[in-house]
Amino acid sequence: EIRVLDSTAEIRYLVIPQRPAGSQGLDEEALAALVTRDSMIGAGLALAPAAAR
Amino acid sequence: MSYASHADLGGKPGCGAIVPEPAGELFHDAWEPRVLALTLAMGATGAWNIDMSRAARETLPDYAELSYYRIWLAALEKLLQERGLVLPDEIAAGHSLRSALPIARVLAAADVARTLATGTPTQRPATASARFSVGQRVRMRDGPFPHHTRLPSYAWRKRGSIERLHGMHVFADAHARGDGEQPQWLYTVSFDGVELWADASARGVTISIDAWEPYLEPA
Numbered sequence: 001e002i003r004v005l006d007s008t009a010e011i012r013y014l015v016i017p018q019r020p021a022g023s024q025g026l027d028e029e030a031l032a033a034l035v036t037r038d039s040m041i042g043a044g045l046a047l048a049p050a051a052a053r
Numbered sequence: 054m055s056y057a058s059h060a061d062l063g064g065k066p067g068c069g070a071i072v073p074e075p076a077g078e079l080f081h082d083a084w085e086p087r088v089l090a091l092t093l094a095m096g097a098t099g100a101w102n103i104d105m106s107r108a109a110r111e112t113l114p115d116y117a118e119l120s121y122y123r124i125w126l127a128a129l130e131k132l133l134q135e136r137g138l139v140l141p142d143e144i145a146a147g148h149s150l151r152s153a154l155p156i157a158r159v160l161a162a163a164d165v166a167r168t169l170a171t172g173t174p175t176q177r178p179a180t181a182s183a184r185f186s187v188g189q190r191v192r193m194r195d196g197p198f199p200h201h202t203r204l205p206s207y208a209w210r211k212r213g214s215i216e217r218l219h220g221m222h223v224f225a226d227a228h229a230r231g232d233g234e235q236p237q238w239l240y241t242v243s244f245d246g247v248e249l250w251a252d253a254s255a256r257g258v259t260i261s262i263d264a265w266e267p268y269l270e271p272a
Contacts, residue, residue, distance in 0.1 A: 002258045004246075006063065008203060009263040010175065010239055011219055037076045 005042075015039065017046035056199045059116035060107075064207035064250065085122040092125050097160035097168060101132050104229035108201035109135075175223040177236040183266070184238065189215045190272035191242060193264065201229035204268045212272045213244040216261060224265050237265040 005013060017039035023031060026049065038044030062068055080086050096106065109128040110116070116124060133139040143150050160168060185191060193208045203225045219239040227235035246258030 002246075002255065004258060004260040006205065006260065006262045008205070009241070009261070010203065010222060010225070010265075011241070011263055038073070043073070 007041075015042040020046050020048045022049050056112065056197075056201075058111040058201070059113065060111035061206050063205045080122075081120070088122045088126045088129070092129050093165075093169070094160050095129060095133070098156040098158050100136055100138060100156055102228055103173065104201060104223075104225045105231070106132065107225075108229045111201070176219075177221050177223065177234065179221045179238075180236070181221070181238070183218055183240075185215050185218075185240060185266070185269060185271075187215050187217065191215060191240075191269045192272040193242070194268050194270065198226070200226060202226050202268075204264060205262065207249055208242075208244065208262055208264075211244055211248055213242040213248065215240050216243045217241040219263070222265070224267070226265070226267070237267055240264050240266070240269070242269070 017035055019031075020034055023034060026034075030049075034047040034049065036044060036047060039046040092106070095101075096103065101109075106128060109131045110124050113119065113124060113127050113131070115127075119127060130139070130144055134141060134144070138154055138156070140150070190212060191214070192212045193204060193210060196202070196204065196206055196209045198204070217240065219241070221236040222239040223234040224237040227233060240263070241261050242264045243259050243261040246254030246260060247256075249260060
């Protein structure tokens, strides 16, 4: 199933990215480094821990 | 109808592929954040509302040729000149040529962060019952509309279902015309992709929009 939300919706939203595999045990700051713009608008996945700077 | 929105692009062919901007790159040039700041500062004066801003932007004749912040700048100049806050000779000169007109409110630099964090919420107390309920089948009204509206043309006359109620909110159509807030019930309406795009839609696609009650009829 694909859900599309028109971005001009009056009620603005953000997507909570799915937690990446291998990120258990990371603290908030480390987890935040995995979150991308695209992952918050449903256009991409959050980074895997090994890929983050 | 003399009103035409050039921003009503959803589902229209000929716009080309979407090229995502690199993540973290907010501005292309140093003047863009100045336009953002000027627009927000003038919006805070109460001289116009956001719905009037959107109407000003979407009716720019050269909308299709302008970048995002050039649209903001052109609309800002239009809104200022419509109200006599800046006159055409001052736009041309690049500085003021006469004393400023009074405005209701000046946003001080020290208050910017707090003001932006507060935002301008659009929800208002519910003063009427909602006409539609979750799960109900509805049909969108048909356009075109002789004013700013938030009903995209791809949804005109299309049938969907009420997914959620959001309470009563400032009604953009009335607010943009200067007719006051006229709060209306706001709904999320969901459509099957096939209803909107027919054979061009993949299966299993659901598209949702936010629609105020005046946009809806029972299906």
